[in-house]
Amino acid sequence: MTEDSPSLSAEQGRSAAPAFTFLRGALAAGLGLGALTMLVMVLWISSPAPDNGPGGAFHTAAGLWLLAHGAELTRTDTLGGTPAPVGIVPLLLIVVPVWLVHRAARDALEADEERSAPSAAWAFTLVTGGYLLVGAAVALYTRDGWLSVRILSLLCPAAMVVAGAAAAGVWTAFGRPIGPLPSWAPVRLHEELARSRFRERVGTACRSAAAGVATLLGGGALLVAVGLVWHASAVQQSFVHLSGGWAGRVPVLLLALVLVPNAAVWGAAYGMGPGFALGTASTATPLAFSGRPALPVFPLLAAVPDQGPGTVLNWAAAAVPVAAGVAVAWFTVRRAAPVHAGRDEAWSLGETALTAGLGALGCGVATAVLAAVAGGPLGTRALAEFGPSWWLTGAAAFAWTVLLGVPGALLVRAWRLRGSGPGPARETVEAEVEGESAARGSVKTPEQVLQERGADRGWSMWSGRRDAGERTGPVPGPGTVPAPVRASEPRVPPAVSGTGAASATGGEGGDDELYDFLPTDPWHERTVARLPGEAGPPGGS
Numbered sequence: 001m002t003e004d005s006p007s008l009s010a011e012q013g014r015s016a017a018p019a020f021t022f023l024r025g026a027l028a029a030g031l032g033l034g035a036l037t038m039l040v041m042v043l044w045i046s047s048p049a050p051d052n053g054p055g056g057a058f059h060t061a062a063g064l065w066l067l068a069h070g071a072e073l074t075r076t077d078t079l080g081g082t083p084a085p086v087g088i089v090p091l092l093l094i095v096v097p098v099w100l101v102h103r104a105a106r107d108a109l110e111a112d113e114e115r116s117a118p119s120a121a122w123a124f125t126l127v128t129g130g131y132l133l134v135g136a137a138v139a140l141y142t143r144d145g146w147l148s149v150r151i152l153s154l155l156c157p158a159a160m161v162v163a164g165a166a167a168a169g170v171w172t173a174f175g176r177p178i179g180p181l182p183s184w185a186p187v188r189l190h191e192e193l194a195r196s197r198f199r200e201r202v203g204t205a206c207r208s209a210a211a212g213v214a215t216l217l218g219g220g221a222l223l224v225a226v227g228l229v230w231h232a233s234a235v236q237q238s239f240v241h242l243s244g245g246w247a248g249r250v251p252v253l254l255l256a257l258v259l260v261p262n263a264a265v266w267g268a269a270y271g272m273g274p275g276f277a278l279g280t281a282s283t284a285t286p287l288a289f290s291g292r293p294a295l296p297v298f299p300l301l302a303a304v305p306d307q308g309p310g311t312v313l314n315w316a317a318a319a320v321p322v323a324a325g326v327a328v329a330w331f332t333v334r335r336a337a338p339v340h341a342g343r344d345e346a347w348s349l350g351e352t353a354l355t356a357g358l359g360a361l362g363c364g365v366a367t368a369v370l371a372a373v374a375g376g377p378l379g380t381r382a383l384a385e386f387g388p389s390w391w392l393t394g395a396a397a398f399a400w401t402v403l404l405g406v407p408g409a410l411l412v413r414a415w416r417l418r419g420s421g422p423g424p425a426r427e428t429v430e431a432e433v434e435g436e437s438a439a440r441g442s443v444k445t446p447e448q449v450l451q452e453r454g455a456d457r458g459w460s461m462w463s464g465r466r467d468a469g470e471r472t473g474p475v476p477g478p479g480t481v482p483a484p485v486r487a488s489e490p491r492v493p494p495a496v497s498g499t500g501a502a503s504a505t506g507g508e509g510g511d512d513e514l515y516d517f518l519p520t521d522p523w524h525e526r527t528v529a530r531l532p533g534e535a536g537p538p539g540g541s
Helices: 010-046 053-067 091-108 120-144 151-173 187-194 196-230 232-242 246-258 260-272 312-336 349-374 390-416 426-440 446-455 457-463
Strands: 073-075 084-086 147-149 276-278 282-284 288-291
Touching (some): 010 053, 010 091, 053 073, 053 120, 053 147, 091 120, 091 246, 091 260, 120 147, 147 151, 187 196, 196 260, 196 349, 232 246, 246 260, 260 312, 349 390
Antiparallel strands (some): 073 084, 282 288
């Protein structure tokens, strides 16, 4: 179909670009809604006792799709007749709409032969507008169903989630740049952003924050798995109680799977200390599980600890935030002080500590956002509070990672730099670069010059001297830099003897004559030219 379609002119392509970009956003919303509707319809058809007809199934799919964007739903078919809020968002469902919006915004900025790519602002606006238009229509459809949506939650956080995913897609299309800053920003910030070291610190802080969050989620999932195994009988009873046969157990199993990331966040909050609320009158922490919990019958909730004061096994959950602090420190020091790096290549103490602190701050902010989404109300009265507190969880994540990550990064940096001598001053290297650039006819940075000199140490080991025509001496040890190259004397590689080949130091023309050809004799007949005063190899020259 695409091969047979008529091609558009350049003017028609420019006019059609906004329409295609708007349709990309609407199509992304339709794909997510359609996939979730198909899953719900399959489960409804296979249910042993389907209820409310196909209209109820469609309303359920639409409500779940809005819930996946962070919108808060209201359930009207309660036993008491009082509408009950549903604020816990399955984290696994968020992945699908966020990925679709991200991909739509990213692909909208890719120009092809028939259409030109819109600007970044237009791509963001049109993709977000097309997606939110479909979302508004779905919200109007669920208004009369048993699952309705709160209007304010559509604006925050649902619309913000869509806008953030579209902005990330535009940013990805441009190669994920850092900057530029707005014109009103101070000049000093522009200068800092222009430096490569600043960009490197920002990237390292982001990677260390992501490593800390991933460690917390992995450790929380491990705690949940241990709890499920420890209370295996209670988990099995709750699973059987909710479903009569295999047709009814499949929806319960799928719901438990999409809530596994939520359970991992709960486990991380438990290990860090704040714990999580099981109703307005009960809180579970490693120190104690007090109050009367309002626990609905669900397999994942059967893995909560036993009531009463905590034991050594409960306190062992603190290994999760400790591992997160170690991860922040490790990912920071990987760039701050690489293995076998000298003091001139490593970051300073202040830079290392600041980068680790920024990574800890990012870890705390991301954990707070995940805790806010993973918890929420499940009803009224006793179920009005369910899950971890977002601000306590975020503060605990920041405190653990900054208290362990910053000192850990500094200690590992000091261990890796032990015995390393100070390198040459940067001003000296920059002065040497100017001389070498004039001799070679190329411009190179100080870092490139240091790398080249490090590669030239193999020649120094062979000849026992730094450069042709300079002093001889022992091979430089680790952590030192070879002597600078004098711009007036070109560097001559070790000569090889052969037919018509002159010596590097004693041949005709001396140091001023360079070779313009390579030897043609077989490799096994070549020998290394001897420097003045050196003995030849045994068995001939």
